[in-house]
Amino acid sequence: EIVLTQSPGTLSLSPGERVTLSCRASQSVPTTSLAWYQQKFGQAPRLLIYGTSSRATGIPDKFSGSGSGTDFTLTISRLEPEDFAVYYCQQYFTSLTFGGGTKVEIK
């Protein structure tokens, strides 16, 4: 099973800041098979990025994804109040697994 490790567990930031979230895989994942989700309290996760860097329908360009091999990142260029949430990475290369999540909270 491919284990995804997200760091840090929690980030305390202010609106307007730029944030980069990390997702490290225990073995190489093709760029076609890595996704990012946003989850707010009481809601289902929402797909942000698939295939490492492709934005899902309706996702603004302040969200961007990059990476390859075992290291992937999600960047939010400028935090807005609605961006404070938990973010998960997911691989769908071998079976399907999720990272443990990074909570982005208001400082």
Next chain:
Amino acid sequence: QAQLQQSGPGLLQPSQTLSLTCAISGDSVFSNSGAWNWIRQSPSGGLEWLGRTYYRSRWHTDYALSVKSRMTINSDTSKNQISMQLNSVTPDDTAVYYCAGGPGAFDSWGQGTLVTVSS
């Protein structure tokens, strides 16, 4: 993307069978570009993929090793929905259960069902 509506009971006793249904609108259960999945989220927040079904000339079903011996996913083509059964539940199966669809990444999600297993 599809719209998914889940239904099923939220409270079970240990050893009972969990049964949930996911009605699909805006897409077909026969979709040849994706799969229909079940995922759960523990009270601590971790997401766990449980299994999926998809149609490619015939029906295929895959399960996570952690639930393979206890889980069954079926499709009801007349109602355009999928369902899951998880046998012999324990308190460790307490979680929010989601159905989700997509071609690997999940672009459609059900609203989630909180399932509590308690005596």
